[in-house]
Amino acid sequence: MGEFKVHRVRFFDYMPSAIRAMAFNSRTERLALSRADGALEVFNFADSYFQEKVIPGQDGRAVEALCWVRGRLFSAGLNGEITEYDLENLRPKYTMEAYGGPVWTICSNSQGTHLAIGCEDGTVKIFEVLEETIRFQRNLDRQKGRIISLSWHPSGALIAAGMMDMIKVFNAESGHATHRLLVERGVGASKSREVVVWSVAFLSDHTIISGDSAGKVQVWDGVTGTLVRTHLVTKWDVLALSDESSLLAGTSEGTVVQFQFISSTVDQHDKEWVRTRTFKNHTHDVRALAHTDTAVVSGGMDTQLVVRPLLEKVEKNTQESALRKIAFPHRSLVSCGKKAGMLLFQFHGHLELWRLGESDGHGEEKHTCTLSETHGGCQRWQGDDHICCSALSPCGGWLAYSTISSVRLYRLQYNGSNISITKVAKLPKVLRSAHQLCFSSDSSKLFASTTHSSVIIIALSQSECKYLHTLRPKSGTRQPVHLMSASEDGKWLATANSDCEIHVYSLHKLKLHCTVPVYSSCPTAMAIHPTTSNLVMVHADQQIFEYSLVQKEYTEWSRKLQKQGLHHLWLARDTPITHLTFNPRNPAHIIMHDTYMFCIIDQNLPLPDQKTLFYNQMTLRSLPEPERTSHMKLQTMAYHMEHLLCVSLLEDHSLVVVERPLLDIASQLPAPVRQKKFAT
Incomplete structure (x- = not known):
């Protein structure tokens, strides 16, 4: 792989x-x-x-x-x-x-x-x-x-x-x-x-x-x-x-107690509210509860959203009966300057800019970044509104972010290990706020999605920022864009909104090129292949599609994939794919990741059937050579990581893997209420 x-x-x-x-x-x-x-x-x-x-x-x-x-x-x-x-x-x-x-x-x-x-x-x-x-x-x-x-x-x-x-x-x-x-x-x-x-x-x-x-x-x-x-x-x-059909109570101890309106004894006909179950899925206060038809939903001080199915309401040993913990956002908070080796981290009130360094030989990487107008590589937003989206250009020369009230654009200049940052004072008046921001691969254009899924194109140069055009879909949708991807050759721009619509625009003709057939599940990640101009999309239900922008139809590989069906272990995953990219050294490789793993799909190899067993890398290395070789010839290779926020491929073909272990988050939480534990 x-x-x-x-x-x-x-x-x-x-x-x-x-x-x-x-x-x-x-x-x-x-x-x-x-x-x-x-x-x-x-x-x-x-x-x-x-x-x-x-x-x-x-x-x-x-x-x-x-x-x-x-x-x-x-x-x-x-x-x-x-x-x-x-x-x-x-x-x-x-x-x-x-x-x-x-x-x-x-x-x-x-x-x-x-x-x-x-x-x-x-x-x-x-x-x-x-x-x-x-x-x-x-x-x-x-x-x-x-x-x-x-x-x-x-x-x-x-x-x-x-x-x-x-x-x-x-x-x-x-x-x-x-x-x-x-x-x-x-x-x-x-x-x-x-x-x-x-x-x-x-x-x-x-x-x-x-x-x-x-x-x-x-x-x-x-x-x-x-x-x-x-x-x-x-x-x-x-x-x-x-x-709802039952009563739920959330406590400061992190427990959720269920009560049901039933008879307390077998021979008793009168019903009453009886305590039936206690769930312990939180470490801190349960501040909020909700009841769906089939599950208990809870959240609180430990920041995680927990969906606990009620087993009497769902079929056992199915995906619907699995406990879910949603700990991270389903959108990326990391932007990567692939050509410059820079990373932009988005917080609600400020941005951090980091430069990737070289290993010192002991596995630790040196990372230095000094901004002349900021402190410690951190750009703070002066205002009440929090940042909703941000982007770093591939060359590392431009930085943009938006709140609900304004868009800010900065020019970055490098002098050794120091970086100076200059705010672009005059932006086109049409650019008031954005739901998503994206730069072209040559860093000459800024794309900003605004109301009704429209996209504003801004031309960038050393002397000025000029409004070029506004791209609008023909569907008349009013939903916001949550995904945006520009092609490497500068020909195409793809957008996806929460109506499950994916629109592809021609950047040469500045008009809508095509609309991908609407699928019932929302897209969670997409990217345009740099050589074939095929759009690869992954949806919330884990389905993968590939659409030819030239032929305006699904590719043969995509049709074969849908006909055979994806492996049941892939479909059973409970976290969405949040980013995908391609390997320039091997055009058949698609690299994608969710919170817990990143995988490489080789389109030239056969698809695994439903009976195929998947092994992690340690187990795979311990297998006999013939068996290991047969598994290596399957199309999907997965690598389990620890709570991924971003996996991106740099221009020098190295991978950037941004991790945020849950233990690090838990260590910064306030202390929970004191609880008596056995033998203490």
Whole structure:
């Protein structure tokens, strides 16, 4: 399969933010989550849990709660504002002041006509959901303490509000409180501390379920206002509840406790809420929970999104029954200057530029980079908006990044080990913001994807930056571009959006060349072959296609691959391919990677059949020579690595492998709550 000199890079200190809130839209099967830095992410659970969209955060915007209303996404935060998001342009659509201090919670009625928010000043505010905005309607009776949690009864007539030491039930029409449910405090020393009702759930049979800071899950009769049952599930806080066919409670210990409405004994006909399972998939607080038809979704301080299938809802020993942990973004945060041996690392508030060095003979690589206008190779963005995308030109002479409000372009000049950086002062006015940025292979053009999947082309020169043209698809799509790839010969530009559309433009004629037949799964990586001009695409469901841009049809290799089918072990992988490239020394080699492995596909060799066994490199070397040779003649060769963020091929045919071990991330997390362990 060929040998490469490998630069193993572990100095990208990527640190994801904690998950603060979740909301699942069962109609579209989209999960929205917010992080501590204010960023929002949307996952398509119907398409292999692919991270479909990312809305960058903003300084001062702390999202405390999320809510879907008929495909529209709303958030509320401790800055006292309600925000609706534009999911087509990946930015806040508008922000409205709640005028009640910090907002702790937001929820909608089942009809999707009204929103309720809980405020620091003790008010529950009702907003009417209009076609393009929301409008304040009224306040419910003001209380003495802050409103921490809310849940709307499915009928829309009643609202339960969790507070300090109590739960209030309001009539949504009159605004008056109908019941006051007093929550017991803890025992011993904790009896003097107020109990925070972190979460409430109002069920259709008028049962109210609460989770509080004393570690209790309590079941209440919402008609009489009396306590039915108390479950002590932890010594710490119960931070989140989610109800559907069963009830879930997330705790500060990192556990998720499941309750089911069943008979507690075999001969008993009366049903009650019984604790049935405890899941331990987190190391820190579980701050957010969601319930799908078949799985429990949880997230918290340890930054990982965990999808835990409920085995009674799925077929056992299938891909659907496997536990999933999503720890890294499904898009690359690393840009590589292939000709200059430079790496650009994207953080939410700054960029880091590194130069690859030579090994000192002990396996350690020297990497030096000094920017004259920055400190330690770091360019910081001065502003509230976080960076949404960035790119480094192949020659290493240009650097560009974008926020939701502006695009910045810099000229880099090298003087030995020093680098000077100069901001390009005047950019074309049409270039306001971008979802994706990409340079041409000769670094003479900058491509910026903007609204409605259009692409702006900017010509770069030493003296000026000039607007050339805007490329637009004919499909009329309004979805944003999440992938962009330019060919090495400068003839083609391919874009992919979250409508699963892939458009290919001719850069010589500056118009749409063709549209690849739409496949049902979203593309996660694509690249144009430098010699054959074939577009290779990998999708979220792990399928691989090759499309001839000259013939405007799928290639013979692609048709053969789809006819025979990919190996079941390849399809069983739960992380998407995020980058692919080609080996110039062998045009038949396709190099691609996901989070846990990178592989080389040789198109000249036969495809492995379903009975073929795959071995790692250590096992392969231990096999007898004839057996090892037969395995080497198969088309796919995989190499297992440790949490890959990027694998790229430089101009000198060496590989750059950027890794971020999960243990390094875990070591930077705050200490979890102290737990008693056996024999300690």
